[in-house]
Amino acid sequence: MEAKANGLNGEYSGRLIDGPTNPMVTPLLTDQYQFTMAYAYWKAGKHQERAVFDLYFRKNPFRGEYTVFAGLEECIRFIANFKFTEEEIDFLRQTLPSSCEDRFFDYLRGIDCSDVEVYAVPEGSVVFPKVPLLRVEGPIAVVQLLETPFVNLINYASLVTTNAARHRFVAGKSKILLEFGLRRAQGPDGGIGASKYCYIGGFDATSNVAAGRLFGIPLRGTHSHAFVSSFMSPDEIIDKSLLSSDGSSTCEDFVSLAQTWLSKIQWSNPLRGIFGETNQSELAAFTSYALAFPNHFLALVDTYDVVRSGIPNFCAVALALNDLGYKAAGIRLDSGDLAYLSSEARKFFRTIEKEFGVPGFGKMIITASNDLNEETLDALNKQGHDVDAFGIGTYLVTCYAQAALGVVFKLVEINNQPRIKLSEDVSKVSIPCKKRSYRLYGRESYPLVDIMTGENEPPPKVGERILCRHPFNESKRAYVVPQRVEELLKCYWPGTSGKEREILPSLKDIRERCIKQLEQMRPDHMRRLNPTPYKVSVSAKLYDFIHFLWLNEAPVGELQ
Numbered sequence: 001m002e003a004k005a006n007g008l009n010g011e012y013s014g015r016l017i018d019g020p021t022n023p024m025v026t027p028l029l030t031d032q033y034q035f036t037m038a039y040a041y042w043k044a045g046k047h048q049e050r051a052v053f054d055l056y057f058r059k060n061p062f063r064g065e066y067t068v069f070a071g072l073e074e075c076i077r078f079i080a081n082f083k084f085t086e087e088e089i090d091f092l093r094q095t096l097p098s099s100c101e102d103r104f105f106d107y108l109r110g111i112d113c114s115d116v117e118v119y120a121v122p123e124g125s126v127v128f129p130k131v132p133l134l135r136v137e138g139p140i141a142v143v144q145l146l147e148t149p150f151v152n153l154i155n156y157a158s159l160v161t162t163n164a165a166r167h168r169f170v171a172g173k174s175k176i177l178l179e180f181g182l183r184r185a186q187g188p189d190g191g192i193g194a195s196k197y198c199y200i201g202g203f204d205a206t207s208n209v210a211a212g213r214l215f216g217i218p219l220r221g222t223h224s225h226a227f228v229s230s231f232m233s234p235d236e237i238i239d240k241s242l243l244s245s246d247g248s249s250t251c252e253d254f255v256s257l258a259q260t261w262l263s264k265i266q267w268s269n270p271l272r273g274i275f276g277e278t279n280q281s282e283l284a285a286f287t288s289y290a291l292a293f294p295n296h297f298l299a300l301v302d303t304y305d306v307v308r309s310g311i312p313n314f315c316a317v318a319l320a321l322n323d324l325g326y327k328a329a330g331i332r333l334d335s336g337d338l339a340y341l342s343s344e345a346r347k348f349f350r351t352i353e354k355e356f357g358v359p360g361f362g363k364m365i366i367t368a369s370n371d372l373n374e375e376t377l378d379a380l381n382k383q384g385h386d387v388d389a390f391g392i393g394t395y396l397v398t399c400y401a402q403a404a405l406g407v408v409f410k411l412v413e414i415n416n417q418p419r420i421k422l423s424e425d426v427s428k429v430s431i432p433c434k435k436r437s438y439r440l441y442g443r444e445s446y447p448l449v450d451i452m453t454g455e456n457e458p459p460p461k462v463g464e465r466i467l468c469r470h471p472f473n474e475s476k477r478a479y480v481v482p483q484r485v486e487e488l489l490k491c492y493w494p495g496t497s498g499k500e501r502e503i504l505p506s507l508k509d510i511r512e513r514c515i516k517q518l519e520q521m522r523p524d525h526m527r528r529l530n531p532t533p534y535k536v537s538v539s540a541k542l543y544d545f546i547h548f549l550w551l552n553e554a555p556v557g558e559l560q
C-alpha cells in the first residue's frame with residue numbers, strides 16, 4: 001500500500017491505508033459551517049468534548065424497501081489520512097472571519113482522527129432506514145468536520161449500488177449486466193464511482209477503463225455506430241489476409257470469403273427471400289473488425305437495418321471466421337424494439353446453426369442497449385426476449401429515478417448525555433443514545449427485524465423472546481424469538497479504544513457480500529410493486545428512554 005505524504009496519518013497498527021480514491025477528498029471538502037462550528041466549539045472550550053454521531057437515512061430509495069450500504073472504504077481512507085496542510089490552514093485563515101484567533105489555526109494544524117472511533121455496518125450490506133450505518137465518536141469539533149465528507153462519500157455510493165442491485169434483480173441472475181454510463185455520469189467522480197458501485201451492486205463489468213485500472217473491475221465493450229459508418233466500401237480494406245486460429249493456414253482474401261458466405265446465406269433454403277442486398281459498407285466494417293479481433297468479433301447491427309442488413313452481414317463474417325477456426329462473440333442491438341429484434345436475431349442464428357452445421361451458433365451472445373432502465377427490463381421480461389447481456393448507462397449511473405438518498409449525520413450523545421433532535425415530522429425525530437443494533441433472523445433464516453438498543457443493554461439472545469417496538473408508534477410492537485442474532489456495527493477505526501479493527505475487504509468480497517445479502521432477504525421485501533416494509537425497531541428500554549427524553553426536551557405549549 002502506498003504511504004501518504006503526511007506521514008503518520010494513514011498508519012494504523014503498522015499498516016498504511018491509502019488516501020481516498022479521489023484526491024479532491026480533503027479536509028476542506030466540507031461545508032463552511034463545519035469550520036465555523038468548530039471555531040465556536042473551540043472558543044467555548046468545548047472542542048474536546050466526546051460526541052457520538054449516527055449516520056443514517058430516513059427512507060429507502062426507488063420506492064423500494066431496501067438499500068445497499070456502500071462508501072465505507074472511502075470514509076476510512078479519508079479519516080486515516082485526515083490532516084490539514086499549511087496551504088489549507090492559510091486558506092481557512094483567509095476565509096474565516098478575521099476575529100478568529102490564531103490559536104484556533106494552531107489547533108487545526110494539530111488535529112487528525114487518531115482519537116476518533118468509527119463503527120459501521122460492513123460495506124455491501126442490505127440496510128434499512130433509521131438504523132445507523134456509521135456511529136462516529138470523538139472530539140466534537142473533529143467529528144463535526146467529518147459530517148459533510150462522510151455523507152457525501154456514502155450518499156451516492158449507496159444510492160447507485162442500490163440502483164444497480166435493483167437492475168440486477170429485474171434482469172435476473174443469468175443475464176450479463178454491463179455498466180456503460182461514463183459519458184452520461186455526473187462528471188468524472190460520478191463516472192468512476194458509478195463503475196465501482198454498480199460492480200458491487202451486481203453488474204458484471206464496465207466500459208470505464210479508468211475504473212478497470214483503479215479497482216480491477218472486468219472491462220467489456222463493443223463498438224459504436226461511428227465505426228460502422230466510417231466504412232464506405234470493402235475496397236477500403238487493404239490487408240485482407242487472416243491466419244487460421246491454429247496457425248496452420250492463411251486465408252488470403254477474408255473479404256471475399258465473407259462475401260461468399262453472405263450469398264450462401266441469402267440463397268439458402270430456409271433464409272431465401274428474407275433479405276436482399278445488404279449494406280456493403282456495413283459488411284466492410286464488420287469484416288475489418290473481424291480482421292482486427294478474430295477471437296473477439298462482435299458487431300453493432302442496427303446502423304442501417306437490423307434484419308435486412310446487420311444480422312445477415314454479421315452471420316456472413318462469423319461463418320467466414322468459423323471456416324478459419326474462430327468463434328464469433330455476438331451482436332449488439334442499440335435501437336428499435338429490443339424484444340422483437342433479439343428474438344429475430346436468435347431465430348436467424350439458430351437457422352444458421354442448423355443449415356450450415358455450426359454447433360453453438362444459435363447461442364451467439366445478444367447484447368442490448370439504448371436507454372434501458374428497470375421498467376424497460378421489466379417490460380422486456382414480460383414480452384419475452386432473447387437478450388443475453390444488457391449495456392446500461394444513463395438511467396443507471398445518474399440514478400434518474402431518484403436523485404439522492406438523503407443520508408444524515410445526527411448528534412446522539414455528548415459527554416455521555418443522550419441528545420435528541422425533535423421535529424414536527426415524526427420521521428425526522430432522531431433516535432438518541434449511543435446504541436447497538438442487531439439483525440434478528442427467523443426460523444426460515446430470513447432477517448425478521450433490526451433492533452436498536454442502548455449501548456449497555458444485554459444483547460438479544462438466540463431462542464430468547466425479545467420485545468421489538470416501533471421507535472415512534474406505540475401500537476406497533478412484536479415479540480421475536482431470534483434463531484440467529486447478528487450485531488450490525490463493527491469497529492472499522494478504533495481510535496484509542498484498543499479494540500480490534502475490521503480489515504477492509506476487497507471489492508470482490510464486498511460485491512459477494514452484497515449479492516448474498518440480497519439473496520437472503522424475504523422475497524416480498526424485494527418485489528418492485530408494493531414491497532412489504534422491513535421492520536426496524538428499538539428495545540423496550542430504548543423506547544421508554546426516547547419518549548422520556550422527548551417529553552423532557554419539548555416545551556409545553558400554552559393555549560390562550
Ligand SMILES: Nc1ncnc2c1ncn2[C@@H]1O[C@H](COP(=O)(O)OP(=O)(O)OP(=O)(O)O)[C@@H](O)[C@H]1O
Pocket residue numbers: 334335336337338339340369370371372373376379380383
Ligand atoms: N420491447 C420493448 N418494450 C419496451 N421498451 C422497449 C422495447 N424495446 C426497446 N424499448 C425501449 O424503448 C425506448 C426506445 O427509444 P427511442 O424511440 O428513443 O429509440 P429508437 O427509436 O429505438 O432508437 P434510435 O432513435 O436511437 O434509432 C428505449 O428506452 C428502449 O430501451
Ligand SMILES: O=P(O)(O)OC[C@H]1O[C@H](OP(=O)(O)OP(=O)(O)O)[C@H](O)[C@@H]1O
Pocket residue numbers: 180181183184225334369370371372391392393394395
Ligand atoms: O443508452 P444508455 O443507457 O445511456 O447506454 C449507453 C449508450 O451510449 C451509447 O450511445 P449514445 O447514447 O452515445 O448514442 P446513441 O444512443 O445515439 O447511439 C450506446 O450506444 C448506448 O446507447
Ligand SMILES: O=C(O)c1cccnc1
Pocket residue numbers: 180181207220221222223224332369391393
Ligand atoms: O462498448 C460499448 O458498446 C459501449 C460503451 C459505452 C457506451 N455505449 C456502448
Ligand SMILES: [Mg+2]
Pocket residue numbers: 370371
Ligand atoms: Mg443512446
